[in-house]
Each structure stands twice: as structure tokens, then as C-alpha cells.
Amino acid sequence: MANRDIVAIGTSAGGVKALIALAQNFPEQLSAAVLVTIHLPADAKSVLDEILTGAGPLPAHFAEDGETMRTGHIHIAPPGRHLLMEDDRLRLGHGPRENNVRPAIDPMLRSAAICCGPRLIGVVLTGTLGDGASGLWAVGACGGITVVQDPADAEFAQMPETALERVRADHVVGLADLPKLLARLVDQPAGLPVPVPDGLRFDVEIARTGRAAMHELDHHGRRSVLACPDCGGVMWEFDEGELLRFRCHVGHAYTAEMMTLALDENVRRAIASALRGFEERIALVEKLAEQSEHDARPSLAANWRQRAIEYRREIAVLEEALQRMDRAGSRVVAE
Known part of the structure; x- marks a missing residue:
């Protein structure tokens, strides 16, 4: 042996x-x-x-x-x-x-x-x-x-x-x-061979070639309601003892913990994009307010400045959401 x-x-x-x-x-x-x-x-x-x-x-x-x-x-x-x-x-x-x-x-x-x-x-x-x-x-x-x-x-x-x-x-x-x-x-003798669990060869083939067939994913796992954080594609769920894994039709794979972090990162990117959008809106309405004042249209200028105030309130909400996510992420890492 x-x-x-x-x-x-x-x-x-x-x-x-x-x-x-x-x-x-x-x-x-x-x-x-x-x-x-x-x-x-x-x-x-x-x-x-x-x-x-x-x-x-x-x-x-x-x-x-x-x-x-x-x-x-x-x-x-x-x-x-x-x-x-x-x-x-x-x-x-x-x-x-x-x-x-x-x-x-x-x-x-x-x-x-x-x-x-x-x-x-x-x-x-x-x-x-x-x-x-x-x-x-x-x-x-x-x-x-x-x-x-x-x-x-x-x-x-x-x-x-x-x-x-x-x-x-x-x-x-x-x-x-x-x-x-x-x-x-x-230096110890190896034991006798045991049957390979269903699905492992499929996982290794994906890692080797990058090809994942949907009918095989359906055979080995169950479709998930979640989308892949990498490519946005459909994902499948797989149970391995106490472990829950996800894999998409392209082949990207995550453990449940890594899936949570990846989805959090996508949310952060979305919030960051929204923040940039609001900052651009503030820059635009302030320019419009200045133009209205130059044209002696104080009522319209006040309207534009009120919009800028509302956009800043939205920015504060988004920034607080990011801070809460960062605090929660820090607690998860610490635990």
C-alpha cells in the first residue's frame, strides 16, 4: 500500500x-x-x-x-x-x-x-x-x-x-x-480508496477549462435567487456538509461568507456611483442658480438652491449607509 x-x-x-x-x-x-x-x-x-x-x-x-x-x-x-x-x-x-x-x-x-x-x-x-x-x-x-x-x-x-x-x-x-x-x-500507509462525492469532478473541470454547462449545474446544485457578483449571471447553490457554496453559469464560485462580502462590495460601488451622481447634480444646479441670479430671476435661483440642499441631504443619507456597512463589516472580520 x-x-x-x-x-x-x-x-x-x-x-x-x-x-x-x-x-x-x-x-x-x-x-x-x-x-x-x-x-x-x-x-x-x-x-x-x-x-x-x-x-x-x-x-x-x-x-x-x-x-x-x-x-x-x-x-x-x-x-x-x-x-x-x-x-x-x-x-x-x-x-x-x-x-x-x-x-x-x-x-x-x-x-x-x-x-x-x-x-x-x-x-x-x-x-x-x-x-x-x-x-x-x-x-x-x-x-x-x-x-x-x-x-x-x-x-x-x-x-x-x-x-x-x-x-x-x-x-x-x-x-x-x-x-x-x-x-x-x-510515512504512514494510505488507506483504501473511497468513492468521490458527486460534483467534485465537475468543479475541477471548471477550474481547468473555464467551461460550465447549465444542465450540469442543474444536476449538481439548485438555482439560487442571487446573481453572481462578478458577472451578474444566474447562480447555483451547493451543500457540502456544513458549507454552502455558490457558482454561476460562467464558473465564478463563492462560499457563503465570500458571497456576502462580494455583494456588500457591489452595494458599495452602487452607493459610490449614486454619490457621484448627486455631486454632479449639485454642481449643475448651483451653476443654474448662478445663471438665474445673473438673469435677475431670483425665484428660479432660489428653486435651484433648494434642490442643491435636498441633494446634500440625500448624500448624507448615503454616506451614513456606507459608514454602517463599514462598521458591520469590521464586526464580522473581528468575530
Whole structure:
């Protein structure tokens, strides 16, 4: 029976420091391939591969499409592409963003879970928001081992906390104890394969190709009353244990928490647009008031100035609405 020879790690804010700490303490003869997805901006060059290679004994590089995974190597998702697995080969997906990011953690964990099941150890480290919770659920559902950094130990606790709220993790550990735990787990024999949950292969195919068929979405989920925050298209709802996910017909995907934040951002943009509209109206009616006064039409000038006062009242209402949304958002992040 094979050992647990694949470690897939997902992280976000605070992740570079956490990955360096892991790389420094990995054993030289780690009998597993390590996959890493960290949220990287698509338009910026990253030297994370050089940093991790210099930090410890394992060489690190950005994954290339079609390459074979190598034991004792760290394969990193490149900016702008989802890191996926297919029959022990790495694939770079160009599907849409998930949880508003690409590369995203969930597609990597799902594809590794489908490919390797009990051979897989899925890990979620420090980060904000909830990327990784859905993918970790897939790891456990396919027979893999689930590991979450102790939120009290994480630089940013929200991502580990969300994962623990949605998944019963096999191990919850501090960063200092994680390398020893992984070294022990990878030398253990993997369990027997288990059936892949319905819909996971479809999710991975979307991440790889960017194509989502409506009839397949209808088969795997149920239509939602909500519209996609990205493209405005129809969305479908999916239940994964305790987790509720959304995906649109284009392929954009969100957890419920991320959906809330994305919709809030759309409302903020709409309010900001309304504010600009009212400011433009004030500028126009004040110009009209000045013109009316110049033409000796005081009654009309007063009417225009009264409109400006009303527009300023509307602006105050909108600004207060924005402040309430910001206060509510701050409370959610703090919780």
C-alpha cells in the first residue's frame, strides 16, 4: 500500500512567513511531493520559489503544466493559474476566480482529493476569509487527512477558523509542530480508496477549462435567487456538509461568507456611483442658480438652491449607509 505521499498546503495572508517556517524544518528526505497555493496577484512577479528553496533542504519551483510531481519537491501555483492534479501530473487551470482569487486553494485541494484520495494530506494555514474550507471538506470526503493550523497560532486566524467551522479536522496544530506531524504522516500507509462525492469532478473541470454547462449545474446544485457578483449571471447553490457554496453559469464560485462580502462590495460601488451622481447634480444646479441670479430671476435661483440642499441631504443619507456597512463589516472580520 502506498504511503501518504502528497501534501497540499493552502494559505493566504501571513502565508509567506508560514511557508518559510515550514520549508526551514522539512526533513531532507521527505517522502512526499508538496503542493502550495498562496494567493498571489496575477500582475506581479513572485520570487517565492527562490525564497523557499533558500530557506530549507527541499527545492521549490512554480509548477508547469503537464509536469510530473516529484517527491521531495515543493510545487507552487503560479500567479493567475489554478494548480490542479491529474493522474499524478500537475495541470495549470485557467478557469474563473474562486472566492475572487486565482490561484485559489479550493480547486487545488479538490483535484488532489479526486486524484489521490487517501494518499493526500490537505493543510490550511494562516489567512483571511474562507478559501480552503470547501477544498478541505473534499479532502476528508475522499479519504485524505485534514490538517489545520491552530487559529490561536496563526498570524491571521480567519481562514483556519472557517475551515474548522466547516470541517472536522484530523489534526489542529501550531506551526512549530507542523513539520514533525507531516513527516510522521507521510510515512504512514494510505488507506483504501473511497468513492468521490458527486460534483467534485465537475468543479475541477471548471477550474481547468473555464467551461460550465447549465444542465450540469442543474444536476449538481439548485438555482439560487442571487446573481453572481462578478458577472451578474444566474447562480447555483451547493451543500457540502456544513458549507454552502455558490457558482454561476460562467464558473465564478463563492462560499457563503465570500458571497456576502462580494455583494456588500457591489452595494458599495452602487452607493459610490449614486454619490457621484448627486455631486454632479449639485454642481449643475448651483451653476443654474448662478445663471438665474445673473438673469435677475431670483425665484428660479432660489428653486435651484433648494434642490442643491435636498441633494446634500440625500448624500448624507448615503454616506451614513456606507459608514454602517463599514462598521458591520469590521464586526464580522473581528468575530
